[in-house]
Amino acid sequence: MLPVLLFVISAAASPEPLRVWHAYRATEAEIFGANVAHEAPGTVVSQIPYDNLQSKLMQALTAGVGPDLFVAPHERLEDWWRYLDPAIEDGSDVEVAKAALLKDGVLYGHPYALKTLALIRHAKIAPDPVATLDALEALAPAGGFALGYDTSSFYFHSPFFFAASPELFDGDRLAITTPAALASFQWVREATRRGRFLSKGLDHTQLVSQFRAGKIAALVDGPWLLSDLDDARTIARVQALPPFVLDGRSVTPRPFATIDGLFVVKGPRAKEAHALAIALQGEAHCRERTEIARQLPALERCRALLSDADAPLLGPFFDQLKHATAMPTTRAMGTAWLPLKDMLSFAVATDEPLRVAAEKSARAFDRLMLPDRAAPIWLDVVVIAALGAFVLWRILRARRTASERGARPTTVLALFGPTAAFVVVFLLVPLAMGSALAFFSHDAGVYRWVGVGNFIGLLSHGAFYTTLLVTIAWTVVNLAIHATLGIALALALDHPRVRLKRWFRALLILPWAIPNYISALVFHNLFNFELGAINGTLAALGLARVDWFGSFLTSFTANVTANAWLGFPFVMIVTLGALQSIDKSLAEAMRLDGAGAWQRFRHLTLPSIAPVIAPAMILSAIWTFNMFNIIFLVSCGEPRGETDILISEAYRWAFTRGARYGYAAAYCAAIFAFLQLLTWLKDRGAKHA
Amino acid sequence: MRKHWLTAALHAALALATAVVLYPVLWIVKIALTNDPSASLASGDPSLSPTVALLSGRFSRALVVSAIVSLAATLLGLVFATTGAFALSRLRFSGRAVSLRALLLTQMFPSLLMSVPLYLILKWLGLLGTLSGLVIVYSTVSVPFCVWMLKGFFDALPTALDEAAKLDGASELQIFRRVALPLVRPGIAVTGLYAFMGAWNEYILAATFLSRDESYTAPVVLKSLVNDFGAAWGEFAAGSLIVSVPVMLVFFVLERHLVSGLVQGGVKE
Structure with missing residues (x-):
């Protein structure tokens, strides 16, 4: 069955042409x-979702299955250069x-x-170039921002940071605690509080729609904005900052x-790929790249070829390059984004002293940059021996207590063999490999044994325990809400006097039918x-707006709300099923005996549905514990990573902090150990009850 | 009089809950129809252009790919799970308890941990980047889930049926094929629906394992409409609806049966 299926599906594959990856859009x-297609017909061009480009490149390049040529922002060069064929x-x-x-x-x-x-600038609000940014203040539209x-x-904050301080790094350290560096953060804090000078809390999409609606006089933005504005020529005017x-x-x-570079991967196709890269770069393509794609070619010669309509729009970006800071390609830069983002949100959302926050961010940066350290061998031996002994003991005990015989081995093999084989090959082997990763340090495809070093690194840092606590709180709060909402709504739906039951039920389970990455994006907005x-x-009720992602509690609430929305239907449906199996005559008898509604619920309904709901809640708990999409897409861990849970932290270690698979695997192992502990406690609880 | 109050309160509560549930959905509908992502449900000019633009692009193809991959993963999941679930439910053999535990264990490991080794395994098998590879990856999720659910359905069948068949001289294999399998058919349908949904709505694994435009599933195409530098919200919303509506319809039709699997699967250990 499997080979046939696989053959049918892969029949379409043909000999490999040149492969190119990019993450452009529209x-x-x-x-x-x-x-x-014009320069090298037959080339396979793949559009990678932007968020996944880095993680995909890391996985593909380390596994030796990457593209022959890819376009990517240059700042992660440090992670790739080993795999690249230099451009001569x-x-x-x-x-x-x-x-x-x-x-x-x-x-x-x-x-x-x-x-x-x-x-x-917005052509109607600020038609003429401004001599200073501060001059914009007088132009702020009513109800909008300057x-x-x-x-x-x-x-987006970088122009202001580098205006105040020339360097972001001082050797291996993040240089944000100096008075010069703090000045730009102080500036943005004051600017967002200065009447209607600088917008606050608007993301790029929203800025664009506000700008289009004439609510913002000018944006600090890039050439890509011009492709989002279909009427850029009439409403936008550009100047260097x-x-x-x-x-x-x-x-x-x-x-x-x-710089979006065209990077050629080492290999037999490198020569062709270089030729293609050089052709793509050339003047021949200037016109459509600027005119249609609104891209700024890395070719000053293109400026002369701009159409009369585009010259005032794209030309100023070439001027701006004379006052630009090339983004560093060091791993430090890749690691700095998160602490810097935290610092920025601290400056905008709070009134606390900036120096303290800067020191905190600098420390967070240092921790992220800390190399994986190997543990002493004796510790490895002790821990691994203890682990092995524990597993052996569990297996032996399981065998002694549950030695079941009876079925003929051939029957067992015929029925259970295929399932067991699949589970072993595609589940247990990868699991074992994945767990083993926790004992290694990964750098650019090379794994180095560090033993229990990752675990020591993990357990010796306070941040891990904070994240663990947040994860526990997240799971408990969600379960309580899911159970309350789910059971209450199920009881309401089961009530004999309720009309339009089918309609209510069908509408109330809608959240379950929508993929959760979509719901999460919706809630984020x-x-x-x-x-x-x-x-x-x-605002309509006359209350103050809340900066939801600005503080832990509100951000956590936003996550919980999103998760409650998509999680309660599961409990509701399970409860409904259980309610329907309760004998209605029993309730009637209790009622005749004078039992009130609460007593009937307490002594009949609850005991009858509990055995059904309990396993559903356990499943729900496991899902919630690892509910990556909500955290990653609703609060994005904000503020300052405080709402991150274990699984989203693990993801960041694996894919946004330089492919530290070992450390990520240690996080996953911690998640597993914790869930195991929970089920063990539950089993013990069940035995005692 | 009290009764009326209660009835009114119940309806009010249900209506409120429905409104809260519906707002985000209606908002998606509005963005899809107007290409205007502002919060109000009434703003923007209606236009079908985002939907048309989306469907005339790669999204239509991606929908077909998604359907094929999800069906294949469901089938593979069911094929590998049904016999196993029956064995775990009806046969007594050494290793049964350990297998049950191992199955639950696999559910507790974050799939993030699986993706790095699976990547290597698929590379060895030469299936990296192919749809068959993705089908296998999805099956690692669907097989244990299907085994777990189907075992519940088999457990719910009265053992008297097996006993009777045994007296007639039927072997375990025959009992499986002739007696048990026909009876759990509704269970298989429900289990299959969940397995299908899991694959149909999955994004991260698909984005990790696929790297050719023509093999992209619908969620991958949808997500590539959005990046740090801007987003085609109208198209994204239209696509979200197109992806969700089939599942909604199936839910609407099968809603009564949906719960049976979960309940039965859960009650018995």
Whole structure:
């Protein structure tokens, strides 16, 4: 059966052509695809979802199954360069772009497109270039803002940071505690509190829609914005970011420049891939890349080829590059995003002293940069021996207490063999391998034995226990809400006097039918500070807007709300099923005996549904404990990673902090151990009851 | 008089709950129809263009791929689970208790931990990036789940049936095929529905294991409409609806049966 099925499905596969990966979207993706098809017909171009590009590249490159050529922002070069074929010939004439792709004097990639930030003014509100950012304040539209940028992202804050302080790193440390570095955070804190000067809590999508609606005079944004505005030529005007006043002196914003490089992977196809990269880079494609895709080619020569309509829109970005900071490619940069984001949200959302927060972020950064350390061998031996002995003891005990015989071995083999084989090969073996990873440190495809070092690293840090506590609180609160809502609604639906039962039931289980990554994104937007429906309702009721993702409790509440919404139908349906199996005449008899509604519920209903609900709740508990999508997409761990649970932390270690699979596996092992402990306690509880 | 109050209160509570449940859904509908992601349900001009744009692109193909992959994963899950579930329910053999434990154990390991080794295993098998590979990955989720649910259904069948068949000289294999299998058919349908839904709605594994546009499943295409630099919200919302509506319809039709599997699967150890 399996071979046949596999054959049918893979029959469509043909000999491998050149493979190219990118994470562009919309017109950028279309133009890129068309250009590749034009330069190298037959090439397979794959659009990778942006959020997954880094993790996919890491997995594919380390496993040796990556693409032949890929386009990606250059900042993760540190993770890839070992796998890349250096670019000998380089076609770019933008110095900052070439400098960014150098590592140890070798050019690892062909600069393709540039991303940087400039000031995009609304043509009606701010038709003329402004001499300073502060001059925008007078132009703020009624009920809107003078200036907008995504204040939750350090990328968008970078122009202001580098205006105040030239360096983000001081050797191996994050240089954000100096007075100069703190100044930019102080500036953004004051700017969001300065009447209607700088927007707060709006993400990129919302900024764009506000800008389009004429509610924001100017955005700090990149060329990609122009492709999102179909009427960019009429409503947008672009200029390099003008100076602003900081601590009484005028400073010039210096945004990050990121370079989308065309990176060639080592291998037999490298030569073809280089040729394709150089062709894609060339002047021949300037026009459609700028005109349709609104991309900024890493080629100054393209500027001369801009159409008259586009020159004022894209040209200023080339000016901005003269005051840009090439984003570092070090692992430190990749690791710094999260602490920097935390620092930024601290500055915007709270009034507490910035120095304390900066020191906290710097410490968090240090911890993230800490290398995996090996444990002493004797400790490995002791721990592994103890673990082995425990497992052996459990198995022996299980054999003694439950030695069942009876069925003929051939029958067992025929019926249970296939299932057992599948489970062993595709579940137990990967599980064993995955668990073994916890004893290794991973760096760029090389695994190094560190024994129980990962566990020591994990257990010796306070943050782990905080996350564990949050995870427990998360699970308990969710279960309580699921049970209360689910049982209450089931009881209501089961009540004989309720009409339209079928309709209510069908509508109430809708959340279950919607994929949870979609529900999570929806809730993330519902809780948005400025535009979300929840704050909209609060405002309509005359109440203050809540910065939901700004503090732990509100952020946690947002997560719980989202999870309650999608989780209660399961308990409700299970309870309904159990209620329907209760003998109605019993309840009637109790009623005639004078038992009230509560007594009937307490002594008849609850005992009858408990055995059914209990296993459902256990299942629900396991799901909630590992409910990755909600945490990752609703609160995104904010504020400052405080709402992260164990599984989302594990994900970050594996994929956003430089492929530290070993450390991530140690987290997973901790999750497993904890769930095991819970079931063991439950079993003991059940035995005693 | 008290009765009327109670009835009214019950209806009010249900209506409120339904409204809370429906708001996000209606909001998605609104974004899909207007391409306007603002919070109000009434703003924006109706237009079908996001839906048309979405369906004329790769999404239509992705829907077909999703359907094939989900069906294959369901089938594979059921094929490997049914016999095993029967064995665990009806046969007594050494290793049964350990197997049951091992099965539950696999549910407690985060799938994140599985993805790195599975990646390597699929690479060895030459199935990386293929749909068959993804089907196997999904089966690692669906097989244990199906075994667990189906064992519940088999447990619920009265043992008297087996005894009678045994007296007639039937072997265990015959009992499985002739007696038990026909009787648990509704259970298989419900179990299959859950397995299908799990695969149909899955995103992270699909995004990890697939790397060719033409083999993308619907969730992967949907997610690639959104990135840090902008999003096609109208298309994303339209796609979300298109993905959810079939499941909603099946729920609506099978809603009575949905619960039976979970209840039976749960009651007995």
